[in-house]
Amino acid sequence: MDLDRRRLLSLAALGGTTTLLSACGGGENKGEGPLAGEKSQDSSAERPGTDVNDVVALNAALDLEHQAVAAYTAAMKTLTGDNLLVARQFRDHEREHAATLSAAIKRIGGKPNGPRGSYSFPKLNDEKAVLAFASRLENTTIAAYIDAIPRLNNPNVRSAAATILATEAEHLAVLNSALGRRAAPAAFVTGEEQAS
Amino acid sequence: MSHSRRDLLLTGGALVTATAAAPLVRSGSALALAPGDDTKILSDAIALELLMAEAYQRATGALGGIARLFRNQEHAHADALTVVLRTIGGSAPKVDVSGRLNALASGGGKRGTAEALIKLEDRAVKTYVEAHRNLKDARAMQLVSSILGNQAQHLVTLRDVAGQQKVPTAFETGRN
Secondary structure, rough: HHHHHHHHHHHHHHHHHHHHHHHHHHHHHOOOOOEEEOOOOOOOOOOOOOOOOHHHHHHHHHHHHHOOOOOOOOOOOOOHHHHHHHHHHHHHHHHHHHHHHHHHHHHHHOOOOOOOOOOOOOOOOOHHHHHHHHHHHHHHHHHHHHHHHHHHHOOOHHHHHHHHHHHHHHHHHHHHOOOOOOOOOOOOOOOOOOOO | HHHHHHHHHHHHOEEEEOOOOHHHHHHOOOOOOOOOHHHHHHHHHHHHHHHHHHHHHHOHHOOHOOOOOOOHHHHHHHHHHHHHHHHHHOOOOOOOOOOOOOOOOOOOHHHHHHHHHHHHHHHHHHHHHHHHHOOOOOOHHHHHHHHHHHHHHHHHHHHHHHHOOOOOOOOOOOOO
């Protein structure tokens, strides 16, 4: 059974158990769901023994972390007061995530992606717009981790990625509060924008 | 009752008796999750969620709307976990939380109640992070990921109420 995982989680967030049951195939699926980490291995461009699947998934997450570092750095030019302090702290967190992901990729024999030379962000002139943009970036990153984690073969890498996902959700909660929204508006953090 | 469990439940100056606490909160670092046993992991998670829902119910006096919102979210987690548990061939555990939490933070005020709940949320985060290591079913893992994110967001709110730093670390492990 090949699931569209993003859809599954979106449905869980929106519709609760009935919809989730439907997305899972109702009562028909008796332990025949996809297994975590069981994905095809394309070994064309990596060293023998390299877990290509994990390298690809981790590099995709690393790209988003590099982008987040750049975004928070850019945001610091507009934000002031407590919001500026938050942006600086979150930028530092994203840097730590990037460093950890890079090290993990190297440990499993891959080559970590570096940051791009430049990033194109929309011109945002007020603090609220900057915070809203940061919120969207955090949601994108959360969705990427939720999609990637079950694809990872290495259990230790999965749990490490989960600690990063949890921190991104915390960032989102702080940004939600700064935007005047509920910090935890929905029972399921999926990376979908939530009304509050 | 083990020392670690006592640490978990004796919080904020409030005695929380847990003579039959959920299996997931039984021991300190070891979570007693059998690798690969998805049905047990999910069953234990459901028990933990129902325990936390009860804790939030008892915290409504001190925390008001926040506690009610989080109580409802814990119930939603339990419901969703139950659905996935059934799809992988398990059956919903019979969980009786009455008597497991006794007078959560009564008299502790907002701050004391928040500190007590932080201990529970930390344990939940730790449990769900560990579950990512052991779960085999991808759907179960994605659900657990989305719940983990929500528990972490609860921590942000509770830390704020308790006067703590909202996001103290780049890696939320539940061991902060």
